Amino acid sequence: MDYFIELLFGGLTRGSIYALIALGYTMVYGIIGLINFAHGEIYMIGAFTSFIVATVLSIYGFPLLAIVVIAALAAAVWSSAYGVTIEKIAYRPLRHAPRLSPLISAIGMSIFLQNYVLLAQTSDFLPFPALIPEFAFMEPVAHIVGSSDLVILITTTLVMFALTLLIKFTRIGKAMRATAQDRTMAMLVGINVDRVISATFVIGSALAALGGMLIASHIGQINFYIGFLAGIKAFTAAVLGGIGSIPGAVLGSLVLGLTESFATGYVSSDYEDVFAFSLLVLILIFKPSGLLGKAETKKV
Amino acid sequence: MSEAILNVSNLTMDFGGIRALDSVDIEIHRGEIVALIGPNGAGKTTFFNCLTGIYTPSAGEIQLRHPETGKKSRLNGMKPNKITEKGMARTFQNIRLFANMSVLENVMIGRHCRSHALIFGAIFRNPATRKEEREIVDISYQILKKVGLHKQVNEQAKNLSYGAQRRLEIARALATDPFLLLLDEPAAGMNPQETEALINLIRLICSEGHSILLIEHDMKLVMSLSDRIFVMDYGKKIAQGTPEEVRSNPAVIKAYLGEDVDA
Amino acid sequence: MFPVKELKRSLFVSIWFAFLTFPIMVIKVDPIERIVSWRWDNMIFVAIGSFVLSILAKVYFVRKERRAGSKKAQTVLTEPYVHRILREPRFLYPLSLAVLTFAILFPHLFSAYQTNIMTTALMYVVLGLGLNIVVGVAGLLDLGYVAFYAVGAYSYALLNMHFGLSFWLAMPIGGLLAAFVGVLLGFPVLRLRGDYLAIVTLGFGEIIRLVLENWNDFSQGPSGIANISRPGFFGIDMSFSASINYIYYLVVGLVVVTIFVVNRLQSSRLGRAWLALREDEIACQAMGIDKTKTKLIAFSLGAFWAGLVGVIFAAKTTFVNPASFTFLESAIILSIVVLGGMGSIVGVILGALTLILLPEYLRALSEYRMLAFGAILVIMMIFRPEGLISNVRRSYRFKKQTSSESE
Numbered sequence A: 001m002d003y004f005i006e007l008l009f010g011g012l013t014r015g016s017i018y019a020l021i022a023l024g025y026t027m028v029y030g031i032i033g034l035i036n037f038a039h040g041e042i043y044m045i046g047a048f049t050s051f052i053v054a055t056v057l058s059i060y061g062f063p064l065l066a067i068v069v070i071a072a073l074a075a076a077v078w079s080s081a082y083g084v085t086i087e088k089i090a091y092r093p094l095r096h097a098p099r100l101s102p103l104i105s106a107i108g109m110s111i112f113l114q115n116y117v118l119l120a121q122t123s124d125f126l127p128f129p130a131l132i133p134e135f136a137f138m139e140p141v142a143h144i145v146g147s148s149d150l151v152i153l154i155t156t157t158l159v160m161f162a163l164t165l166l167i168k169f170t171r172i173g174k175a176m177r178a179t180a181q182d183r184t185m186a187m188l189v190g191i192n193v194d195r196v197i198s199a200t201f202v203i204g205s206a207l208a209a210l211g212g213m214l215i216a217s218h219i220g221q222i223n224f225y226i227g228f229l230a231g232i233k234a235f236t237a238a239v240l241g242g243i244g245s246i247p248g249a250v251l252g253s254l255v256l257g258l259t260e261s262f263a264t265g266y267v268s269s270d271y272e273d274v275f276a277f278s279l280l281v282l283i284l285i286f287k288p289s290g291l292l293g294k295a296e297t298k299k300v
Numbered sequence B: 001m002s003e004a005i006l007n008v009s010n011l012t013m014d015f016g017g018i019r020a021l022d023s024v025d026i027e028i029h030r031g032e033i034v035a036l037i038g039p040n041g042a043g044k045t046t047f048f049n050c051l052t053g054i055y056t057p058s059a060g061e062i063q064l065r066h067p068e069t070g071k072k073s074r075l076n077g078m079k080p081n082k083i084t085e086k087g088m089a090r091t092f093q094n095i096r097l098f099a100n101m102s103v104l105e106n107v108m109i110g111r112h113c114r115s116h117a118l119i120f121g122a123i124f125r126n127p128a129t130r131k132e133e134r135e136i137v138d139i140s141y142q143i144l145k146k147v148g149l150h151k152q153v154n155e156q157a158k159n160l161s162y163g164a165q166r167r168l169e170i171a172r173a174l175a176t177d178p179f180l181l182l183l184d185e186p187a188a189g190m191n192p193q194e195t196e197a198l199i200n201l202i203r204l205i206c207s208e209g210h211s212i213l214l215i216e217h218d219m220k221l222v223m224s225l226s227d228r229i230f231v232m233d234y235g236k237k238i239a240q241g242t243p244e245e246v247r248s249n250p251a252v253i254k255a256y257l258g259e260d261v262d263a
Numbered sequence C: 001m002f003p004v005k006e007l008k009r010s011l012f013v014s015i016w017f018a019f020l021t022f023p024i025m026v027i028k029v030d031p032i033e034r035i036v037s038w039r040w041d042n043m044i045f046v047a048i049g050s051f052v053l054s055i056l057a058k059v060y061f062v063r064k065e066r067r068a069g070s071k072k073a074q075t076v077l078t079e080p081y082v083h084r085i086l087r088e089p090r091f092l093y094p095l096s097l098a099v100l101t102f103a104i105l106f107p108h109l110f111s112a113y114q115t116n117i118m119t120t121a122l123m124y125v126v127l128g129l130g131l132n133i134v135v136g137v138a139g140l141l142d143l144g145y146v147a148f149y150a151v152g153a154y155s156y157a158l159l160n161m162h163f164g165l166s167f168w169l170a171m172p173i174g175g176l177l178a179a180f181v182g183v184l185l186g187f188p189v190l191r192l193r194g195d196y197l198a199i200v201t202l203g204f205g206e207i208i209r210l211v212l213e214n215w216n217d218f219s220q221g222p223s224g225i226a227n228i229s230r231p232g233f234f235g236i237d238m239s240f241s242a243s244i245n246y247i248y249y250l251v252v253g254l255v256v257v258t259i260f261v262v263n264r265l266q267s268s269r270l271g272r273a274w275l276a277l278r279e280d281e282i283a284c285q286a287m288g289i290d291k292t293k294t295k296l297i298a299f300s301l302g303a304f305w306a307g308l309v310g311v312i313f314a315a316k317t318t319f320v321n322p323a324s325f326t327f328l329e330s331a332i333i334l335s336i337v338v339l340g341g342m343g344s345i346v347g348v349i350l351g352a353l354t355l356i357l358l359p360e361y362l363r364a365l366s367e368y369r370m371l372a373f374g375a376i377l378v379i380m381m382i383f384r385p386e387g388l389i390s391n392v393r394r395s396y397r398f399k400k401q402t403s404s405e406s407e
């Protein structure tokens, strides 16, 4: 039973991190119809930025709380800046190009960013400072659920809640929904679509950066290559939930996180990634509209 | 009258909540020019899309009968390319040419379903393949001559004028050897001279043994060409008959002019 | 010539990039020794570099706009002279002959080391031409192309290890197996929309690699399979350098065959259908083209070529392991096709030679190889989506009165 609960929480933790990344995929896809292949790299850059900032601050002797807050802010700011810049350089000029052009551009961007970090930093795995302390009150259950699991779950729940409010009630949230529904129409009623797209990249990137920081401190190490796998898995989650749908992304992420956790726990851990990739292939073949997405019919 | 070559009964198409076609019955006979008219959004293009297999209709029957062999086939759920092979081809309202291919190549694509060479033929260019390829080029060129585009064979399709692109759409569809040709607003965007030439072209095509079903908003063209007219509104067939009958039908006038005007 | 406003903009761009790259480019921490190094010089490079690049991009767009303005007058006349050379047999044939002669003499003019590098580059030419059928001609973005390469390589490695199968038998088997796998995968996925197809093929490529890595009983896992036989020549044992030349000529032969076949395919009924499918699938179907079948042929033909090169790869290196078949390998081949020009044979050849040989000879560059491949994909899409050398379409001439006389 303990083992089951351990796997359950492991799966939820995984799932909520996937959700933070998957939201970026789904929001960007909803608005400009592009699979932002470089999103995994945004996540990696977020993790890297928080790693650099946290390590510098800890060397200079800052208190833990300050380190956590500043590192999280820095990760969010810089990841958003990368997101917006990438959109402007690599996607915006291709808005009216054939559908595959921005995707190829996105793949190029992803490879570029990976190697940019590799060259500017290192190809080694780096130890990530422990940002989340072991809480004393978690002591009795620590062998099943770690403190960082708890922090991740609470943080992501709060973030999701905030995101829902933002999209439901704020001006920019409404503009985003309008643009996602019909870009031309949104433009006609006076919405600045360029700004909405930038805002989408800012939000998506900041969420991914947060996810990057949380998972890196949970696992305890990072590397320039972590974005590839995390990106694909989060994309799998987004498609599983129905790409373009925000609740879908969260649902898909939790389902993916839990299945991965149980499959590796009870079956075999050798094929952990094969499992996610197979799921991706199967969903796209059999139900490309996902759990909560709408099937689209092309107008002719 | 002879047996119909196209027999549609009870055709219905739903998009989510919208019923774009509501139990439409239509039949077309050999050698006829039939027009399908109706206000914008009436469901005319949707009707074509259901016939040609691009949409799968929610309900109803579509039957095609080959005028020579008399072979009947039920088209519901058949793939678009199979339907074209059966002998029904179409043009598109919002032009869908292969923009970056030449005019001739566009028409040659139409010959695809009447030719066979695959990998082996492509690589070894055996006599049969060479002969087939020559025929494709010949026939395509003849068709282009018919529609008056033979001077622009090597031009890219996207560089043609609007009217020429519409004629190229017709040429491409003709290349598939259809006995029934569906034209979706062939005169849209044409000037009066071009429309006049188009009327003659359609007559010529019909006289060569192709039956025609066309959607058109240009009433002059419709009235001067059609043997019979079907009128649709809100997905329903509201009238049918000869041009004279339709012209004086109160339901038609109401559909076109709105609720307030009584005929 | 340059208004102050533009300079200000470029200055802003340069400040923005200095800020953007600050944490990654400037700070470097050593978490173990707890040392922070501040590399301010990098920030200066970034600032100057982005300033210059932004001005260059601006100049490019201004000139492009100006050209678009005066375009109508001269569209017909400005056919690039590369195309004229490619179109005119009297230029093309002597040129090809010269290139072929050079290729044949290559091992005698250069060292075995150079020949080996050239062999690798030519293998990428074939891979590029194979992927070109799929991506360039038929417009199917295949991000898992390397999987078929792996199928070819492993089929020779395994068949050779277990049954001592010879290279010459393995060639067709490897190619056909790859094509068969292509059909198996293609059948369910080819009806997907373009971007989904790309992701599915990527996922499939990774699955193949992960299976090879984890299924130890089958593939010997990450350590791979060693001591694969080199290709034999009627049972004669060859010296090491002779076998390098032998494989080189084999690959040259394969390149020639591939060019011939791809060229013929492109100007065939099938090639036309592929092009048309890339342009408009719905119109294609309405014109009677069987979408799935036509795509499947392109997909499995591409896979076939990857399988062939896979067998040669295994024979050349006498060793295979899963690390040779990562997604990056697919991305490199894709860069070759995109840089060279989708659908253009000459373009792909030049693309492969540039991308593979340049980093080999400019050692200083080799570190930046993957960075450059990524940048190439982005830059080409934005500035020159048709590639360095765009595809030349065949044109037809007709005599006045009667029907046809093609070419």
Ligand SMILES: Nc1ncnc2c1ncn2[C@@H]1O[C@H](COP(=O)(O)OP(=O)(O)OP(=O)(O)O)[C@@H](O)[C@H]1O
Residues within 6 Å of the ligand: A297, A298, A299, A300, B015, B018, B020, B038, B039, B040, B041, B042, B043, B044, B045, B046, B047, B093
């Ligand atoms: N793929 C689709 N999904 C949802 N609704 C659709 C789709 N295709 C058509 N419709 C709807 O069906 C109705 C009929 O459209 P259709 O294009 O058939 O009209 P039409 O008679 O051809 O009009 P027009 O004369 O403007 O071409 C419209 O309300 C349209 O919005």
Ligand SMILES: [Mg+2]
Residues within 6 Å of the ligand: B044, B045, B046, B093
């Ligand atoms: Mg219509």
